[in-house]
Amino acid sequence: MGNTGKSVLMVNISGMEENKEHKSQAIIEVIDFGPLKITGNFILKDLKRDTKDSQGEVWLCRCGKSGNKPYCDESHKR
Amino acid sequence: MDREDKKFSGGRRYRNNEITVYWKPSACVHASYCYRELIEVFDPGRRPWVDMNGSTTAKIIEVVNLCPTEALAWKWNDDEKNGSVGSDQLNHIKFRRPELMNTNDSVPEEHPVSIKVMVDGPIVLKGNFTLVYNGNKKEVQKSIISICRCGASDHQPFCDGQHRKIGFNG
Numbered sequence: 001m002g003n004t005g006k007s008v009l010m011v012n013i014s015g016m017e018e019n020k021e022h023k024s025q026a027i028i029e030v031i032d033f034g035p036l037k038i039t040g041n042f043i044l045k046d047l048k049r050d051t052k053d054s055q056g057e058v059w060l061c062r063c064g065k066s067g068n069k070p071y072c073d074e075s076h077k078r
Numbered sequence: 079m080d081r082e083d084k085k086f087s088g089g090r091r092y093r094n095n096e097i098t099v100y101w102k103p104s105a106c107v108h109a110s111y112c113y114r115e116l117i118e119v120f121d122p123g124r125r126p127w128v129d130m131n132g133s134t135t136a137k138i139i140e141v142v143n144l145c146p147t148e149a150l151a152w153k154w155n156d157d158e159k160n161g162s163v164g165s166d167q168l169n170h171i172k173f174r175r176p177e178l179m180n181t182n183d184s185v186p187e188e189h190p191v192s193i194k195v196m197v198d199g200p201i202v203l204k205g206n207f208t209l210v211y212n213g214n215k216k217e218v219q220k221s222i223i224s225i226c227r228c229g230a231s232d233h234q235p236f237c238d239g240q241h242r243k244i245g246f247n248g
Binding site: 022023024025026027028029030032036038040041042043044045046047048054060061062063064065066069070 | 189190191192193194195196197198201203205206207208209210211212217218219220225226227228229230235246248
């Protein structure tokens with residue numbers, strides 16, 4: 001990751017397309033004004049803390065304020 | 079996981095959770111070992127004629143190995159296991175149809191979604207998943223997206239690099 005700007009975003013979105021060959025493995029839900037909810041088949045790696053998780057469901061902070069990053073601790077509500 | 083009867087490489091392929099069986103009709107000489115031994119799986123009177131749920135993986139492998147031609151061959155879905163298969167497994171693709179060994183027709187991406195929390199940066203998602211945002215639902219296939227984690231992106235929910243400008247630490 002790293003580069004900046006809109007060009008990165010465009011590339012990301014153009015990669016989204018329907019293809020019946022590949023079954024969706026997880027649901028990634030962006031909660032409005034809240035965290036990222038992830039459910040399903042996934043492996044979560046936290047590169048800073050050198051930890052690895054594979055759970056059925058996690059909530060990841062999107063507001064930058066959580067005291068328990070990368071997880072949501074509901075700081076966005078405060 | 080019924081993803082059977084897929085056309086592939088001069089024939090069809092059938093799979094269960096563990097193995098894929100390839101069928102190449104042009105090579106069949108009707109020796110009939112397959113349906114005499116295991117009609118539950120190999121039934122020429124049925125469509126599709128191979129039912130991978132009809133028996134155990136071990137039994138299917140045993141019977142596929144009886145086929146005297148390359149009409150039936152098999153492989154593990156887990157590619158790491160294919161390298162170490164011994165030559166007693168007569169009809170493993172390594173011996174019977176080596177041309178299939180390096181084809182990337184692996185199981186239709188049942189791999190878990192890779193989610194990386196980047197140091198002081200975004201969440202990077204890779205794989206096949208359903209993305210729900212702003213009331214939209216998108217099927218994301220074999221691609222990578224990054225989601226803002228610092229809260230400062232101007233292109234929410236996606237990362238636009240703002241974490242660097244604001245010195246995000248998290």
